[in-house]
Amino acid sequence: MQEIHVDLSEYSKHQHPFHHLFDQGLDTYIVRLQIEGFCQALVDGEIRDIKPGDLLLFKPGDIYDLRIGYGQETFTQSGDYYVMSNGPGMKEWWEMKPRPTLTKIAEDTRLQAVWRQIILEKRRLDGGNPAVVTALAWSLLLLIDRAIEEAPEDQSPAAYHALRMRQYIEEHAAGELTLADVAHHTGLSVSRAVYLFKQHFGTSIIRYTQQLRLAHAMKLMDHSLLSLEQIASETGLGSYAYFHRLFRERYGISPGAYRNKK
Incomplete structure (x- = not known):
C-alpha cells in the first residue's frame, strides 16, 4: 500500500x-x-x-x-x-x-x-x-x-432513494429495524419505500434484512464462542426460535447442526 x-x-x-x-x-x-x-x-x-x-x-x-x-x-x-x-x-x-x-x-x-x-x-x-x-x-x-x-445509471431520484435505503439497512440490520425506519430515512411513505426497494433490487426490504442478519449469524457461528441465543440477539434476529426457523428455511439445516459440523 x-x-x-x-x-x-x-x-x-x-x-x-x-x-x-x-x-x-x-x-x-x-x-x-x-x-x-x-x-x-x-x-x-x-x-x-x-x-x-x-x-x-x-x-x-x-x-x-x-x-x-x-x-x-x-x-x-x-x-x-x-x-x-x-x-x-x-x-x-x-x-x-x-x-x-x-x-x-x-x-x-x-x-x-x-x-x-x-x-x-x-x-x-x-x-x-x-x-x-x-x-x-x-x-x-x-x-x-x-x-x-x-451509482445508478439512470441517475433518477427513485434509484437514489433505493440505494440510500439499502445502505441504511446494511448499517442498522443488527439492531431493531422497522419498515417505518427505512422509509423515514429517505422521506418516503412505507408503501412507496417498499415498492421502490423491490423494483430496484428484486427483493423485499424484510427479505434483504433477513439475509444480512443470517449472513452475520453464520460468521459468528464460524468464528465466535457466543451461544446461539446470544447470536440471535446480536444479529437483530431476536429470539432463537425465529433464528432457527429462518436459518433452516434458507440453508436447509438448523443452526445447532451447522455449528456442530464445524
Missing part, C-alpha cells in the same frame, strides 16, 4: 459567497463531496451546478474553478468534505481505472465517517501518523470507488 500524503482535509461550511480558482492548473489531487447547499464548479470545460451527493475528482494540472454563492438570487450556505493529497499512493489509485470528474453518489455515512477520521488525524499537533493517514486515505478512496460503481 503506497503512501498517500494528505496535505489538507476538512469539512468546509461556507456562509458567504466564495470563489476558488486555480487557472494555471492544480498541483494536487482534490476529492470533494457536496453535502449540503449548492455551488458551481468547472467540470470538463463547463460550469456545472453541484448539489448534495455530487462527488468531484480533480488531478494535478486540472483547472479548478469552484464558485459558491454564484447564480443564486438568495444565498444559501454550502457544506462539503474535501481532501487535497499527493504521493505515490494517490497516483496509483488515480491510474487504476478511469473515473468521471462528476458523479452523483448516494448518501453514505460510512464514507463520511472515514473522512471525519482523516480530518481528526490531520488535526493532531504532529500532523498525524503517516501510516494511519495512508490507511484511512486508502479506505476512503476504496469506499469512493464502491460508491461510484453503485
Whole structure:
C-alpha cells in the first residue's frame, strides 16, 4: 500500500459567497463531496451546478474553478468534505481505472465517517501518523470507488432513494429495524419505500434484512464462542426460535447442526 500524503482535509461550511480558482492548473489531487447547499464548479470545460451527493475528482494540472454563492438570487450556505493529497499512493489509485470528474453518489455515512477520521488525524499537533493517514486515505478512496460503481445509471431520484435505503439497512440490520425506519430515512411513505426497494433490487426490504442478519449469524457461528441465543440477539434476529426457523428455511439445516459440523 503506497503512501498517500494528505496535505489538507476538512469539512468546509461556507456562509458567504466564495470563489476558488486555480487557472494555471492544480498541483494536487482534490476529492470533494457536496453535502449540503449548492455551488458551481468547472467540470470538463463547463460550469456545472453541484448539489448534495455530487462527488468531484480533480488531478494535478486540472483547472479548478469552484464558485459558491454564484447564480443564486438568495444565498444559501454550502457544506462539503474535501481532501487535497499527493504521493505515490494517490497516483496509483488515480491510474487504476478511469473515473468521471462528476458523479452523483448516494448518501453514505460510512464514507463520511472515514473522512471525519482523516480530518481528526490531520488535526493532531504532529500532523498525524503517516501510516494511519495512508490507511484511512486508502479506505476512503476504496469506499469512493464502491460508491461510484453503485451509482445508478439512470441517475433518477427513485434509484437514489433505493440505494440510500439499502445502505441504511446494511448499517442498522443488527439492531431493531422497522419498515417505518427505512422509509423515514429517505422521506418516503412505507408503501412507496417498499415498492421502490423491490423494483430496484428484486427483493423485499424484510427479505434483504433477513439475509444480512443470517449472513452475520453464520460468521459468528464460524468464528465466535457466543451461544446461539446470544447470536440471535446480536444479529437483530431476536429470539432463537425465529433464528432457527429462518436459518433452516434458507440453508436447509438448523443452526445447532451447522455449528456442530464445524
